[in-house]
Amino acid sequence: MGCHCIDLPVASKGTNPIDDLQTLHALYRHYRDLRPDIVFHYTIKPNIYGSIAAWLARTPSVAVTTGLGYVFIQKSRTANIAKLLYRFAFRFPHEVWFLNRDDETAFRSQNLLAHPERARLLHGEGVDLIEFAFTPLPERREFVFVLIGRLLWDKGIGEYVEAARRLRMHAPEARFQLLGPAGVDNPSAISREEVATWESEGVIEYLGETADVRPYIANADCVVLPSYREGVPRTLMEASAMGRPIVATDVPGCREVVEHGVNGLLCEARNPDALATSLARMLDLTFAQRAAMASNGRKKIAKEFDERVVVQRYQKLIREITGLTF
Known part of the structure; x- marks a missing residue:
C-alpha cells in the first residue's frame, strides 16, 4: 500500500516507568524528525505518551x-495511575475521539478531560460492507458457535x-469454537496450555489464528462475545455485516452493535448462567427467526457503521487542521 512502517519500543502492558519513558522519547524523536502534518494515536500507551x-x-x-480495557474494568493502583496519566495527556490532543457513548461518559464523569469540548463521538470505526458481504445462514442439523478475538x-x-x-450435554448438535491468538502480551491473557486442556476435555474447538475471519464467520450459525467491556468490537460489526446472529x-461497546431480540441477544457479563441461557435460547430459535436476525444485523451495520462514513470524518478533520484535501 506504500505505507512506511517504523518499529517502536512499547512494553504494551508493562508498568515499568523507564520503559514508558523510552516509548515517549522514541515517539518524540520520530515526530521531530518526520514532521507529520497530523498524528492519530490508538490504544492506551500511544494515546498517553x-x-x-x-x-x-x-x-x-x-x-x-x-x-x-482493563483500566476501567479493574480497580487497582495501576488503573488509578493510568487515569492520572490520561487526565494529564488528554489536555494536548486537538480532539479526543470515543467509539461509544459509555466511554465518553466515563471520561467526563471522572474528570479525565482537561478540555471536554474537544471530545467527539465517532460511534465505531466502521466495517467494509463490500469485503464483509452478506452470506446466507447455513441450513444443517449441527449448530456452530464461534468466539473471535484475543x-x-x-x-x-x-x-x-x-x-x-453446561450446554453440550443437552445439545449434542452444538459446537463451540475459539478463534484468536493465545498467550498474548496482556495481564488477562490465557495460555495455550489452558486452551489445550479445554480441547482435551472436548469442550471447545480451538481454530488457532487467522488473517481472514470471513470463512469462519460464514461457517458459523452464531458469533459470541461475552466481553467485560469494549470500544465497539470489530468482530461483532463484521459478523453482523455478514448476517450472523450475535450473543x-x-x-x-457490545450494546452499540447488538439490539436485543433484533439482531442478537444480550446477557449479563461475568455470568456463565446468563450466557448459557442466551446460547440455549439462540439454539431454540427457528431457522426463520435466526434468518430475520441476520437480515436485521446487516441493515443495522449498513445504516450505522458503514466504513465510508468514518473515512469521511477523518478526511474532514485532516482538512480542517492541515488544509489538505483528498
Missing part, C-alpha cells in the same frame, strides 16, 4: 480511544467455556 510527544514536537494529534479472560472466554460445558454481553 504519543499525545505528550506530539505536543513536545509541536505536531497536531488526535487521540482515538478504541476501548478502555484469548483474554476479560473477553469472557472463561464464561464461554463454562457455558459450553454478547450487555456492556459498553
Whole structure:
C-alpha cells in the first residue's frame, strides 16, 4: 500500500516507568524528525505518551480511544495511575475521539478531560460492507458457535467455556469454537496450555489464528462475545455485516452493535448462567427467526457503521487542521 512502517519500543502492558519513558522519547524523536502534518494515536500507551510527544514536537494529534480495557474494568493502583496519566495527556490532543457513548461518559464523569469540548463521538470505526458481504445462514442439523478475538479472560472466554460445558450435554448438535491468538502480551491473557486442556476435555474447538475471519464467520450459525467491556468490537460489526446472529454481553461497546431480540441477544457479563441461557435460547430459535436476525444485523451495520462514513470524518478533520484535501 506504500505505507512506511517504523518499529517502536512499547512494553504494551508493562508498568515499568523507564520503559514508558523510552516509548515517549522514541515517539518524540520520530515526530521531530518526520514532521507529520497530523498524528492519530490508538490504544492506551500511544494515546498517553504519543499525545505528550506530539505536543513536545509541536505536531497536531488526535487521540482515538478504541476501548478502555482493563483500566476501567479493574480497580487497582495501576488503573488509578493510568487515569492520572490520561487526565494529564488528554489536555494536548486537538480532539479526543470515543467509539461509544459509555466511554465518553466515563471520561467526563471522572474528570479525565482537561478540555471536554474537544471530545467527539465517532460511534465505531466502521466495517467494509463490500469485503464483509452478506452470506446466507447455513441450513444443517449441527449448530456452530464461534468466539473471535484475543484469548483474554476479560473477553469472557472463561464464561464461554463454562457455558459450553453446561450446554453440550443437552445439545449434542452444538459446537463451540475459539478463534484468536493465545498467550498474548496482556495481564488477562490465557495460555495455550489452558486452551489445550479445554480441547482435551472436548469442550471447545480451538481454530488457532487467522488473517481472514470471513470463512469462519460464514461457517458459523452464531458469533459470541461475552466481553467485560469494549470500544465497539470489530468482530461483532463484521459478523453482523455478514448476517450472523450475535450473543454478547450487555456492556459498553457490545450494546452499540447488538439490539436485543433484533439482531442478537444480550446477557449479563461475568455470568456463565446468563450466557448459557442466551446460547440455549439462540439454539431454540427457528431457522426463520435466526434468518430475520441476520437480515436485521446487516441493515443495522449498513445504516450505522458503514466504513465510508468514518473515512469521511477523518478526511474532514485532516482538512480542517492541515488544509489538505483528498
